[in-house]
Amino acid sequence: YQNDIGQREAERGHLARELHDNALHQLLMLKRSVEEPTAALEFPAAYELLVADLRQIISDLRPATLNYGLRPALDGLVDALSGRDENGPAISLDVSGAGESYGPEVDLHAYRIVQQACENALEHAHPRILTIRGRLEPDLIELTVEDDGQGFDVDAQLDLAKLVAHKHFGLAGLYERAAIIGAELQIDSAPGRGTGVRLTWHSRDK
Numbered sequence: 001y002q003n004d005i006g007q008r009e010a011e012r013g014h015l016a017r018e019l020h021d022n023a024l025h026q027l028l029m030l031k032r033s034v035e036e037p038t039a040a041l042e043f044p045a046a047y048e049l050l051v052a053d054l055r056q057i058i059s060d061l062r063p064a065t066l067n068y069g070l071r072p073a074l075d076g077l078v079d080a081l082s083g084r085d086e087n088g089p090a091i092s093l094d095v096s097g098a099g100e101s102y103g104p105e106v107d108l109h110a111y112r113i114v115q116q117a118c119e120n121a122l123e124h125a126h127p128r129i130l131t132i133r134g135r136l137e138p139d140l141i142e143l144t145v146e147d148d149g150q151g152f153d154v155d156a157q158l159d160l161a162k163l164v165a166h167k168h169f170g171l172a173g174l175y176e177r178a179a180i181i182g183a184e185l186q187i188d189s190a191p192g193r194g195t196g197v198r199l200t201w202h203s204r205d206k
Contacts, residue, residue: 066111069101071136073111074143078132081118089127091118095143097136102203109177110141110199113185116177117145117197120170125149125195139203141183148194154187 030046065073078093101107114132121130127149134143174197178185181201189195 062108063111066101066104066107069098070107070110070141071095071098073107074114074132077111077115077118081122081130089122089130089147091130092132094131094133095136096134100136100138102141102201106141106181106201109181110143110183110201113174113177113183113197113199114143114145116170116174120197121145121147121149121195125151127194134199141199141201144196144198146194146196151189151191151193151195153191154189 027050030043030050032042034043063073063076065076074093074095078091082088082091102110118130118132121127125147127147130145130147132143132145134141136143174187175185178199182204183199183201186198186200187195188198
């Protein structure tokens with residue numbers, strides 16, 4: 001329960017920063033362009049930036065591609081991550097199956113688990129290669145996020161109470177989201193040999 005609260009507070013904090021640093025700034029620019037004739041030329045650009053920022057915030061809350069299924073959303077995630085830094089790691093998707101929707105809750109949490117595992121790898125592991133692999137079947141999701149980064153001592157760091165106490169909500173949140181949808185989460189890592197985060201979900205209707 002405390003873990004869930006911490007994760008949600010971290011997400012709310014991120015949303016608040018995005019609104020303050022981007023959307024609010026663009027609104028102030030729009031206000032200035034209306035009040036000051038000399039700034040009127042800035043209006044179109046400020047408007048477009050505001051719309052883009054709000055669309056990104058909405059996408060962060062629930063990616064629009066999830067409306068078409070988990071696989072399209074993962075394709076979009078890889079494209080977005082790859083486009084951040086042309087000098088960044090090679091990021092690829094190797095997932096079999098059409099990946100139809102598994103329901104809004106399962107789709108969203110499975111997507112967020114993969115997304116957060118990727119973000120953790122990019123921020124902490126400094127990999128050269130990051131791969132999302134697995135299979136999407138009508139009653140099964142198996143997804144693994146693998147990197148060739150620096151890795152870490154799993155036994156020493158996977159005490160969830162310590163993770164929450166030290167505000168490591170990213171890693172703790174993976175377990176929280178997996179539990180919500182009744183999935184299994186496994187993390188395999190060691191210093192110097194990369195990390196693999198594996199999500200396995202079975203349909204309860206099977």
